[in-house]
Amino acid sequence: MTVSGTTEAPAGTATAIRLDGVCRRYRDGDRTVTALDAVDLRIPVGRFTAVMGPSGSGKSTLLHCASGLDTPTSGTIRIGDTEITGMRETARTRLRRERVGFVFQSYNLMPSLTIGDNITLPLRLADRRPDHAWLHDLIGHVGLRGLLNRRPSELSGGQQQRAALARALVARPDVVFADEPTGALDLRTAAEVLDLFGRMVSELGQTIVMVTHDPVAAARADVTVVMSDGRIADTLARPSAERLAHRLARLERGAA
Numbered sequence: 001m002t003v004s005g006t007t008e009a010p011a012g013t014a015t016a017i018r019l020d021g022v023c024r025r026y027r028d029g030d031r032t033v034t035a036l037d038a039v040d041l042r043i044p045v046g047r048f049t050a051v052m053g054p055s056g057s058g059k060s061t062l063l064h065c066a067s068g069l070d071t072p073t074s075g076t077i078r079i080g081d082t083e084i085t086g087m088r089e090t091a092r093t094r095l096r097r098e099r100v101g102f103v104f105q106s107y108n109l110m111p112s113l114t115i116g117d118n119i120t121l122p123l124r125l126a127d128r129r130p131d132h133a134w135l136h137d138l139i140g141h142v143g144l145r146g147l148l149n150r151r152p153s154e155l156s157g158g159q160q161q162r163a164a165l166a167r168a169l170v171a172r173p174d175v176v177f178a179d180e181p182t183g184a185l186d187l188r189t190a191a192e193v194l195d196l197f198g199r200m201v202s203e204l205g206q207t208i209v210m211v212t213h214d215p216v217a218a219a220r221a222d223v224t225v226v227m228s229d230g231r232i233a234d235t236l237a238r239p240s241a242e243r244l245a246h247r248l249a250r251l252e253r254g255a256a
């Protein structure tokens, strides 16, 4: 398993996402902001990886670049064996649709569609037929059987986030990226959603990458990548929430 201070995948584990020397700079008036500063990172297949760090440390930029939503200024990114840097926008869009799933803090379900239609939307967008056995299993896993004809506004926050996870998984993506997925949930519901993420990893071998501010959420992951000033400060295997909170507090005070 990964240990503090390294950014290697655990020995013998395949790599789902690989970043080499990734920089992302933004122009801000006459200033340049370096959001990612020569990041090298391996995200292992079939593991739950959390990304945390102080506000402005580059977590969202890392997620957007690694998922192909944004393009780095320099460096290379691979999803599996496919290098996504240098791809045209249409090819990247297709790759995201086929191989990447997303879960957002605000669920982003379509209010006018039923939960069932929300979950299968990625298949319709990709013009793919549903695999009915998988769909049946998936809906059982996320505990939404019996709620498929409801609209999102008729579900609790936790149920909506479980629907969003099912939508992210329906096309069997290589990796699911989750951006603060528990940010809008109360503690108990957040714990239930994190349990579900953990089960998708341990039971289905799904690769999940989750950006979070919350040390308690990050502590549920197999590996936590801690960011600071656009760099990776640590990669920690199953750290406790206390250790992560302490690490974050030090980084927020500006200590290394």
Ligand SMILES: Nc1ncnc2c1ncn2[C@@H]1O[C@H](COP(=O)(O)OP(=O)(O)OP(=O)(O)O)[C@@H](O)[C@H]1O
Pocket: 026, 027, 028, 033, 034, 035, 053, 054, 055, 056, 057, 058, 059, 060, 061, 062
């Ligand atoms: N579009 C942009 N234009 C200019 N600067 C940007 C842009 N997007 C991000 N930045 C800057 O890049 C740095 C990293 O931002 P990023 O959003 O990745 O951090 P973060 O760790 O996700 O922050 P938070 O936890 O507050 O969401 C910050 O200094 C931010 O102000």
